[in-house]
Amino acid sequence: MPAKVVPTVPASTARRLFLGAQGLLDDPTRRSTPAAVRKLVQKLGYVQVDSINVIERAHHLILASRLDGYEPRMLHRLLENDRTLFEHWTHDASVIPSEWFGHWGVRFERFRARRLAGTWWEERFGGKQDKTLAHVIERITAEGPLKSSDFECDRGARGGWWEWKPQKAALELLWRSGTLSIARREHFHKVYDLTERVLPDYVDLPVPDNRAHVDWACATAIDRLGIATTGEIGRFLRAVTPADVRSWCEAAVTADELVAVDVASADNHKAWRGYARPDWERRVKRLGVAPRRIRLLCPFDPILRDRARTTRLFDFDYRFEAFTPAPKRRYGYYVLPILEGERLIGRLDTKLHRDRRELQVRGLWWEPGVRPTRTRMSALRSALGRLARLVGADRVSLPGI
Template identity: 35%
Template sequence: MHRPEDAQPLNVEDVTLDDPAPGADVPDAALVSAAAADDRQPLATAAPPPTRTLATPNTKTPPGNELRPDAHSGADTAPKADLGPAADSGADADSGADADSGPEARSGVGARSGADAGASAAGGGSAGGGVVDLTLDEARRLILRAQGLLGADARKGGVHAMLRRLGAVQLDTISVLARSHELVAYARLGAVSRPAVERAYWHDPARSFEYWCHAACILPVEHWPLYSFRRRAFRERKFRWHEVPDGVDKLLAQVRDSGPLMTSDVGGAKNGGPWWDWSDSKIGLEWLLDIGELVCTRRVGWRRVYDLAERAIPADLLAQDLTDEECVTRLAGIAGRSLGVANRTDLIDFLRLKGRFAAILDEALLSGAAGLTPVTVAGWPGKKGQANAWADPAALASEPRGRHRTTLVSPFDSLIWHRGRTERIFGFTYTLELYVPKHKRVHGYFTMPVLAGGRLIGRVDPAREGTTLVARQVHLEPGLSPAKWAGAFADALWSAAEWVGCDSVRVERADPPELVTMLNAPR
């Protein structure tokens, strides 16, 4: 199922992001508005900044409820990344160096820091631990390796290991070529079978569970204790964005007595109105999931199956009782390792924190408890003389090497789910136009960026007609030569086509226009 071309709301039983009604009074909807300011500082135009000290954390965010993540991350206003004069070098898409890599970028991550990366890592995140200087190219390569898109190690362990590397995989009901959680695995692992993806995510006994992280996500089951801070917060507020109905205790008793169930077992998900007009049973089940009484560890026909957490989650994980500080601190480390290099906005957005929970994250970064090393990334916003990001110290200890993936990227992939971060890293301005009226769309309904040579080289709006993958629109990034990059585009399209069982590719429109002929040429 996919959203119709007029972009009307979905059938709620298929909705995993659980958006509230438009215009509704939703106290918990804007979770990262204060953090967005981190990416609104001017872009440095001088030479690479000197070694910096750790920034003082922003603890002025007013306290509030830090519960449900927004369904989709919004763009911030980060300045566009400077990809340098070699942006159109035409380097081999699968070479060991980025297309804009120069000798300095290939000399090793710690080569420009003035302090050994290992020594900085030993200092953790504390101000006295030293700050590593990174070029934008170095940061980008660290990020791609952390995300499993550079080097052979990313394929080790399959989907199960990939989920643990990423920490969270966002769920979304849209299925154009495949659903996003499948596309995320494909982008990193290649033509992994779709049933294998499903088995790795939803398995019996549980290896994963669904909960709120960046959005509605599939999460490693061993992370269950780390989200107790959010479950407690929901319980303390006693409501979500729907009013919790009476009879929740009866629903819980029904699951306890009768076993796992779906909304269809308790009267269905809707009242008959708009898609957000949930039935009391649906609201009750979701509330019980929010507070941790129920859990979803598997799906049937893309429908959630709700079971008692005490039945589905291993006892040793249920027994762990972590404080809010322990939860957020450990999750900050997970987010930092997943992202590779991240500023405060990126970490806040990964976990969708606000208020007192954002303040806990700030303290964990300042004290070093999160286990991340302060770094300065050239060109990223920040104050002079202060670190403007954090990195995984283990990642800093070695230079990223290996082949780059050439692939289409889901709009909900953690590589690009924060649009301001995407622009900061890749110089790539990206907007998902699902809800834009058809006649106003610039790039298409479900535009997927194309990753090649360690950069985002363009975008494609894909569809399927029988066994043909149709590229309704293809756009190459400005300044890139069609002659040099058409091959990478074609590789990305044909690889995706073969994965979803198509035996031909047809490009309908392209910018620049000559790409149509190049990409439609027989292979």
């Protein structure tokens, strides 16, 4: 039997599948409600949480770029009242659908095994691990949700170069092993409670075996990436090993649940081998036309998270420079990529001056071949106006632009 011919897919097609899967071809003017936000998080798979607050927290920027009427209180309600979302790790701290909590049971088991196999966590406790863990659980059980600052620490009792006091280490360990969950955040500080009190409707979800977990993690990834390499599938949730992903892809191709495709890179490098659902062509045809508008994306947006993938699909080289010394930055501290339709066409360096309620654009750079036409600049100002409303700014300044 002759080998199947592997089709070559243009980067523009793979890009459309990715944008569609990540909610960036949907109408952003549709009604924004907590239910719509929950549905959007489910569609994306997760929304990354980050502490940097130059403009607004990352999770709010990601959601607002897809829902015009989004308000942070909507996400807070889902996390803190409805409990249909929870916060834990994917590749980083993220907001995740609570119905997936059983799969985090696999992570909890792996974390416990790693902890027992090493000494890193033991060193955080100064030889008093069991006593400290028991004390933290006892206080939270009796008093309800607590944060690290609610626990006193003797001077000099902090654990190593991480500068975690033992009680902080205990809270993190108990969270990462599933005993505690994040009940809410106060000024972005985690407030912990017993998992059965935070997620009573989900805490007893069954923990899948490894085969079911791998199948779920890989299927979840490919359906949110469109076309992806084995490495990209594995990195999406950071939930399975590279070997597990390769085996899953091979089995899925044999079962006609995936097909191999070669994708021509947008940056003119060689084509790359990826996998897609067998009906990928039908999915492309069903995608709507990208809204005629500009969106300002968070540096932690899902389409930017994998920088190499972003370059291959969009021919857009993006580097987050917040941790780069100022003299070595090419663009700025917190630069927002500019998405116009299906193309990344430029970037903005922005800052919110909360004292004077002003959103300042400190720099604007267009990609090669992109001209600042009157129509484009008008669309950019509209996007900045939407961002200003989200962050509570009364005016936008674009000095020299």
